[in-house]
Amino acid sequence: MPPDQPPTPESSPRRDPEEVRRHEAYWRRNLRYLGFLLAVWFVVSYGFGILLAEPLNRFTLPGTGFPLGFWWAQQGSIYVFVLLIFVYVVLMNRLDRAFDVDEGAGPKTTGKREAGW
């Protein structure tokens, strides 16, 4: 829809079956990554930070004065969230290349980039 773009070859109706299979394998692997990362996301926040917060509060985070459940709820889970996204970025960039669906230099080299950022 952006009017200044060339038509994409990808949108031609017939696709080669080998490519379709490759794309499906790529998607399944992506779903596996998602399942794993979201499980971690759930455990650190809803698990440690909420459901298990009370029993965990009997312990303190070693070397600090944090009750453990409280730490997960107000600090730890947020650190893990940031980490999860960057792990996902690395995994997916690798996966994109392995299945040859990455964007290469892509639009980055075309057109003028905003100065200085």
Added chain:
Amino acid sequence: MNVQSWTFLLVAASFALYIGIAVWSRAGSTKDFYVAGTGVSPLANGMATAADWMSAASFISMAGLISFMGYDGSVYLMGWTGGYVLLALLLAPYLRKFGAYTVPDFVGDRYYSQTARIVAVVCAIFVSFTYVAGQMRGVGIVFSRFLEVPVDVGVYIGMAIVFFYAVLGGMKGITYTQVAQYCVLIFAYMVPAIFLSLMITGNPIPQLGLGGVDQASGMALLERLNGLHAELGFAPYTDGSKSTLDVFFITAALMVGTAGLPHVIIRFYTVPRVRDARTSVGWALLFIAILYTTAPAVAVFARANLLTSVSETPYAEVPAWFTNWENTGLLSFDDRDGDGLIDFVGPGAAAENELTVDQDIMVLANPEISGLPDWVVGLVAAGGLAAALSTAAGLLLVVSSAVSHDLLKRAIKPDISERGELRAARIAAGVAVVVAGYLGINPPGFVAQVVAFAFGLAASSFFPVIILGIFDRRTTREGAIAGMITGITFTAAYIVFFKFVSPELNSAEHWWLGISPEGIGTVGMAINFVVTFILSRLTPEPPDEVQRLVDRVRIPRGAGEAHEISA
């Protein structure tokens, strides 16, 4: 220089900076106006997203709120950050590949239906306007408190600034102004936090100071605070008083709502590639996390300060800041037992509580309470304004693009020229600024309450249909429309019932399964998922070209290229 001159100087300097950036980054095309020409680097977009996301509420109110809620405040901390994981993993890369300008664009094209598009437009405008009214009010309040002008005048000044860079620069102007606003607001937040942490725990890093040792007593700070709480009859700070189930549901509603808010989603259309969209969410959350992990520390420092410096103090001997803030009405003391001492106690104490403290004071008065230099006070004012203005601008852009692009270009007048659409977008942004300003000056009584529910509404309307649109090829237009409508209707009805129809019933024993109106968006979202999923299996499957569109969205290669489908 006194506090007043410092505040004027810092606020004026930051405004000059925003206007300078707006002039430098004018929008030349609709693509510039809606998505900044998709030329924003992931890092800059991450910063802009962080500023867009963190509103006056995050900057001014959140630490104070946590300070009074203790562990229960975790719902905001986890809820407003955890949504970014969902955004990165489930939404941002695919929406970027789809390559639209707005959220209704995706809904309309994926569900091959003008009805779906219009439903999405209405949801987007409703959510954004409730939210933006609160921001304009925030601008007015910061002005009135720090510069001693009336709230209305503050709102006019804020409107003029936002008008200038949103109407002129569109998304492009907004993005680069937001980068500057992030820098201002994070600096303004961290400086007092670091000072406080050093004073109380001797550790310059607030996140570590929070778990550190209180220098005055030699005990762990949190243990000491729990001790003070017990003495004064408050519940322990690190334990919750909400039910676990309710904490669970509120957190989920806030997380999913975050991932479903149109002004957040739209930001990830502005980067060049799919991989940039992924990285960009990571940067955004990192920048947000800096403030969000500091806030609970500020909450504890402020709480400990307040309890030790005020409680049991003779009223005649209170420090100067106490009197200053008493004058603003945010702090009030009523000597009920007539002994001249300030009794600041919880519900479990024998004495009666005599001190009323507004939560906003915890951030606004911190520099004075800890005796920081005058320029820090001015800095906090500039930071609060940066937070409110950046969020307001992002929301106004959603409203303007919903009107000019989704309604005018995609529904009413498809043959409108590029220049005509750009002019329409500017006019819509201008009108939206005026409406937002009006709402800021004459806030309808329900705005403050509704802002918190914007999350529930976003969670129960957009999130499920976008996720299913990407992850389930079989989802049909009938399923999606019915899902959005049942989800948002159920959630809105539950909230309206407990907040407006029968507010006297709004307590845990009357709630359905003990779920508060704040958490009901999670149930609405589940209903939306189930309805959409089942109905999609009962209706004819989506046309081939839509199914091919879904396949294309899943593969990164080819982002930024056209996706033309005619449904």
